[in-house]
Amino acid sequence: MKELLDIQRFSLHDGDGIRTTVFLKGCPLHCPWCANPENLVNAPFYYVDGSCCIKGEKQCILSGTCPGKDLSDTGELYKDCQVEAVRSFGKYYSPEELMEIILRDRIYYENGGGVTFSGGEPLLHVDFLADVCAILKRTDISIGFETCLFVGDEGMNLLRSYADFSFVDVKILERGACRELLGGDLGLFLKNIEKIRDIRNRVIFRIPIVPGITDGVENLDLIRKLIGDFCPLRVELFGVHNLAREKYRILGIPFTEFQAPKSSEIKGILDYLKEEGIDVVAIGI
Amino acid sequence: MKKLFSVLINIYKKYGNLFQGKFFYVFILFYKHQREWGTNRAIVYVLREILHIHMIKGRNKVSAIGKMLEEARIKFGYTDSLFVYPVDECVTLKLKGKILGNCCVNYSKIVNGSLEALKMNESDPFSLANDSLIGHIEAYTDRIIASIRTSDLSNKDLIINNLSDIRTKEADTFEGALQRILLINAIQWQTGHILVGLGRLDVVLDRFSDDERSDEELKPIIKDFLRQLHEYYCLKSNALMGDTGQIIILGGATQDDGYFNNRFTGLFIDAIRELRVPDPKVLVRISSKTPDSIWEKLVDLIMAESGSPLISNDDVVIPCMLEFGYSKEEAYGYTTSACWEPMPSEGCEQNNIVSVNCLKPFDIVSEKLMEKEPDSFEAFLDLYFAGLEKHVRDILEYIDSIDWEEDPLISMFNTAARQKHIDVAFGGGKSNNYGLLTVAMGNVVNSLINIRKLVYDDHIISLQELNRIRRGDFRGRTDIKELLSKMPKMFGTDGSDVISMVNMITSKMQMIVSEYRNRFGGKIKIGLSSPHYIMNSTDHPASFDGRGKGDPFTVHISNDHASDHLGLINFASGLDYGNARFNGNVVDMLVSPALLSDPVQKDKYIFLLRQGFKRGMFQLQLNCISADILRKAKADPEGFPNLIVRVWGFNAYFVQLPKEYQDYLIERAQCYERAS
Numbered sequence: 001m002k003e004l005l006d007i008q009r010f011s012l013h014d015g016d017g018i019r020t021t022v023f024l025k026g027c028p029l030h031c032p033w034c035a036n037p038e039n040l041v042n043a044p045f046y047y048v049d050g051s052c053c054i055k056g057e058k059q060c061i062l063s064g065t066c067p068g069k070d071l072s073d074t075g076e077l078y079k080d081c082q083v084e085a086v087r088s089f090g091k092y093y094s095p096e097e098l099m100e101i102i103l104r105d106r107i108y109y110e111n112g113g114g115v116t117f118s119g120g121e122p123l124l125h126v127d128f129l130a131d132v133c134a135i136l137k138r139t140d141i142s143i144g145f146e147t148c149l150f151v152g153d154e155g156m157n158l159l160r161s162y163a164d165f166s167f168v169d170v171k172i173l174e175r176g177a178c179r180e181l182l183g184g185d186l187g188l189f190l191k192n193i194e195k196i197r198d199i200r201n202r203v204i205f206r207i208p209i210v211p212g213i214t215d216g217v218e219n220l221d222l223i224r225k226l227i228g229d230f231c232p233l234r235v236e237l238f239g240v241h242n243l244a245r246e247k248y249r250i251l252g253i254p255f256t257e258f259q260a261p262k263s264s265e266i267k268g269i270l271d272y273l274k275e276e277g278i279d280v281v282a283i284g285i
Numbered sequence: 286m287k288k289l290f291s292v293l294i295n296i297y298k299k300y301g302n303l304f305q306g307k308f309f310y311v312f313i314l315f316y317k318h319q320r321e322w323g324t325n326r327a328i329v330y331v332l333r334e335i336l337h338i339h340m341i342k343g344r345n346k347v348s349a350i351g352k353m354l355e356e357a358r359i360k361f362g363y364t365d366s367l368f369v370y371p372v373d374e375c376v377t378l379k380l381k382g383k384i385l386g387n388c389c390v391n392y393s394k395i396v397n398g399s400l401e402a403l404k405m406n407e408s409d410p411f412s413l414a415n416d417s418l419i420g421h422i423e424a425y426t427d428r429i430i431a432s433i434r435t436s437d438l439s440n441k442d443l444i445i446n447n448l449s450d451i452r453t454k455e456a457d458t459f460e461g462a463l464q465r466i467l468l469i470n471a472i473q474w475q476t477g478h479i480l481v482g483l484g485r486l487d488v489v490l491d492r493f494s495d496d497e498r499s500d501e502e503l504k505p506i507i508k509d510f511l512r513q514l515h516e517y518y519c520l521k522s523n524a525l526m527g528d529t530g531q532i533i534i535l536g537g538a539t540q541d542d543g544y545f546n547n548r549f550t551g552l553f554i555d556a557i558r559e560l561r562v563p564d565p566k567v568l569v570r571i572s573s574k575t576p577d578s579i580w581e582k583l584v585d586l587i588m589a590e591s592g593s594p595l596i597s598n599d600d601v602v603i604p605c606m607l608e609f610g611y612s613k614e615e616a617y618g619y620t621t622s623a624c625w626e627p628m629p630s631e632g633c634e635q636n637n638i639v640s641v642n643c644l645k646p647f648d649i650v651s652e653k654l655m656e657k658e659p660d661s662f663e664a665f666l667d668l669y670f671a672g673l674e675k676h677v678r679d680i681l682e683y684i685d686s687i688d689w690e691e692d693p694l695i696s697m698f699n700t701a702a703r704q705k706h707i708d709v710a711f712g713g714g715k716s717n718n719y720g721l722l723t724v725a726m727g728n729v730v731n732s733l734i735n736i737r738k739l740v741y742d743d744h745i746i747s748l749q750e751l752n753r754i755r756r757g758d759f760r761g762r763t764d765i766k767e768l769l770s771k772m773p774k775m776f777g778t779d780g781s782d783v784i785s786m787v788n789m790i791t792s793k794m795q796m797i798v799s800e801y802r803n804r805f806g807g808k809i810k811i812g813l814s815s816p817h818y819i820m821n822s823t824d825h826p827a828s829f830d831g832r833g834k835g836d837p838f839t840v841h842i843s844n845d846h847a848s849d850h851l852g853l854i855n856f857a858s859g860l861d862y863g864n865a866r867f868n869g870n871v872v873d874m875l876v877s878p879a880l881l882s883d884p885v886q887k888d889k890y891i892f893l894l895r896q897g898f899k900r901g902m903f904q905l906q907l908n909c910i911s912a913d914i915l916r917k918a919k920a921d922p923e924g925f926p927n928l929i930v931r932v933w934g935f936n937a938y939f940v941q942l943p944k945e946y947q948d949y950l951i952e953r954a955q956c957y958e959r960a961s
Binding site for chain 1: 771851
């Protein structure tokens with residue numbers, strides 16, 4: 001069994017310590033501000049990295065047929081390009097192959113670090129992750145998940161079984177807006193929130209502040225109520241950014257630019273949440 | 286012009302002792318000063334000093350030194366200082382042989398002893414020379430004292446007391462100890478030594494750790510001391526500005542499985558950080574027992590963009606030294622030759638004589654290659670190794686041809702030389718090993734991987750055709766140059782294949798030198814770092830990694846094309862430093878200031894470094910600088926006069942570096958930022 005993954009070693013922002021972040025493909029939501037659009041669909045996407053490609057205007061000396069661009073349909077044919085100009089978002093790895101990479105850096109996990117599964121939505125890949133997580137547990141490597149919680153029971157069982165901590169995205173808690181803007185069933189989210197109530201001391205809520213979408217008074221009020229009721233380990237706020245612009249361009253997906261929130265707005269929301277006695281911090285992602 | 290200078294420097298480094306005379310020294314002084322002041326001001330300086338500039342010779346070495354110390358003008362740089370540090374750069378010694386470089390004397394002999402105690406009072410030539418030299422130093426000290434009396438120095442009485450005591454007493458104050466170090470160090474420079482290391486100053490000064498004054502009171506004294514050592518920066522700088530060898534070594538593992546550090550360890554680190562001058566610089570020896578407080582200070586120093594420190598891993602270095610044959614005392618007390626090559630604390634081993642150019646074998650075997658295409662990659666490797674052997678043996682032959690300049694000053698501080706009554710230049714040291722450095726290892730490994738892939742795996746091109754194109758510097762075949770340069774650069778990544786390849790090459794090199802003994806019975810050590818990665822590359826032909834003729838070689842242990850910190854550290858940790866392969870192996874990395882400015886990320890980075898050393902990384906130097914700042918400094922040098930960067934194994938003002946070094950640093954910083 002192989003799964004399509006992107007692997008990022010030396011991750012410093014995805015949990016305690018130094019971590020290896022494993023991105024899995026496919027997502028039940030389609031957040032307009034998504035910073036990882038390459039992970040929305042569970043299929044490899046091939047493209048040409050112009051800075052590596054040697055083709056120019058002539059025929060490539062390595063491949064007589066490679067067009068040197070627009071490989072989305074034919075990339076599989078050229079994926080073994082010797083100069084690695086044909087890149088893909090994601091490569092297929094078996095659990096063993098993934099573990100080989102993870103274990104290379106084991107010495108750096110000792111200070112609370114480990115592996116964080118992100119996406120896309122990692123909890124959509126239960127079979128693959130069950131195998132990997134079982135090995136990680138045996139080898140005593142910390143496991144974290146970044147999830148939106150819009151997943152089925154199997155995913156939730158996996159989370160409950162293996163997560164040493166979870167980043168849970170809390171985005172839009174207005175039922176209609178959630179469906180319309182994110183494509184998500186809020187009921188499913190709320191049901192799953194209940195399933196992790198007993199492990200809430202291992203749950204960190206992450207709230208994206210997207211001006212005009214998630215920062216409305218009504219939404220923030222609902223979020224504050226949820227947090228107050230749930231009492232997670234910690235809450236983190238972050239402002240939306242436009243760093244994924246290049247990825248959207250490569251993927252050929254229209255990019256919607258969002259205004260990054262002002263620091264005064266972030267501070268205002270922090271203060272608003274802190275009024276409820278919530279342990280909340282602003283982070284940069 | 287630059288090429289001419291580069292060729293001249295290379296000739297001077299090898300055969301400098303053959304070019305003697307006033308005219309030559311005038312040229313050297315002009316060359317050194319024009320780097321800082323520009324041509325016009327340097328010419329004015331040389332013309333103004335022309336009557337003073339001279340080379341001194343005597344009937345023997347000691348009498349020449351004596352004459353020099355009589356004639357050298359005594360000048361004081363700072364009137365408000367607690368110290369004096371006179372060097373007359375216009376007077377130099379005429380040398381007969383190649384002077385020992387990269388030496389650091391054991392200053393504890395003068396801090397915890399006296400000139401009188403260093404006298405031997407025997408009648409053999411070595412002892413007579415030693416005692417005569419001490420007599421000259423005493424007379425020179427008297428001259429300095431007399432000059433101080435008529436000077437406008439603010440702290441005359443204190444300095445005179447400290448200098449007077451040196452004849453018969455051990456230093457009784459912290460300031461007195463530092464003044465003694467300055468006096469002997471100044472005489473080292475005055476007598477033509479180059480790349481003068483400062484040794485383990487926290488160890489040397491340990492007796493003063495219980496000074497009743499607070500750290501805040503002692504720190505300005507240390508800064509004053511460092512400020513004096515920064516004097517004559519231009520004169521002291523060797524091939525490049527900043528290349529002075531003035532390294533202060535701090536901390537270190539102890540034989541009882543502990544870690545030595547005292548209040549001066551932290552104080553020197555803090556003082557260097559606050560002074561923000563590129564020279565002197567620190568090398569900090571760390572081990573698994575290094576306390577968190579020292580690590581904090583180290584990372585603060587890195588963040589201060591001071592260019593320091595170089596970090597050396599005792600848990601790897603010391604076992605390598607023991608395996609090589611050094612005693613426990615020598616290994617645990619190691620210092621380094623100028624930049625990074627470990628050697629015993631009183632060592633005067635010449636570890637930086639010449640660099641093995643790992644690309645050279647390609648050219649040595651090129652004709653043979655054109656006669657017959659090797660039928661397998663292994664056959665080509667054999668050919669490469671034959672070329673390597675020829676190159677290394679040529680180097681050994683050159684080393685054997687060197688006549689070293691007699692050195693009574695260094696001998697005076699060398700216990701073994703004093704016991705043997707033999708000058709260190711003639712084998713008086715306890716160990717008399719030599720060290721070889723290497724350049725272009727990264728270029729070779731990437732070249733070999735390219736050849737294996739393109740020629741033998743994928744049959745894209747024949748090796749003879751590839752070599753023909755390379756020898757022609759890719760003229761008319763830019764497509765091949767582009768192909769080679771865009772192939773994945775594997776050197777510095779942590780695949781087992783590339784690590785094995787490096788180990789195989791260094792192992793082969795070690796086998797070639799293993800039987801060698803120099804005329805004093807010394808052996809050869811090799812290392813993967815060299816300061817010559819640009820200097821030696823200026824006229825070197827193109828290589829199979831797409832590097833064009835004259836382009837710089839890869840830097841030490843680095844990966845120029847990705848900021849894969851873990852991969853690079855794992856790579857360095859996987860290299861085999863045993864079997865005499867410990868002559869300096871520096872990982873060269875860049876880190877973004879933005880990363881370290883966040884306290885949480887900073888802690889994680891400290892942990893990364895500690896674990897990297899635990900895993901087996903040998904040595905590390907870091908630049909913490911953004912490409913944007915470097916670009917601005919290049920465009921507006923006057924706006925960034927004090928921007929310090931680390932180059933080779935030393936620190937320098939960025940704006941004083943030649944353009945190609947500036948561009949190289951900018952390019953590497955950009956690569957790191959893009960990838961992170």
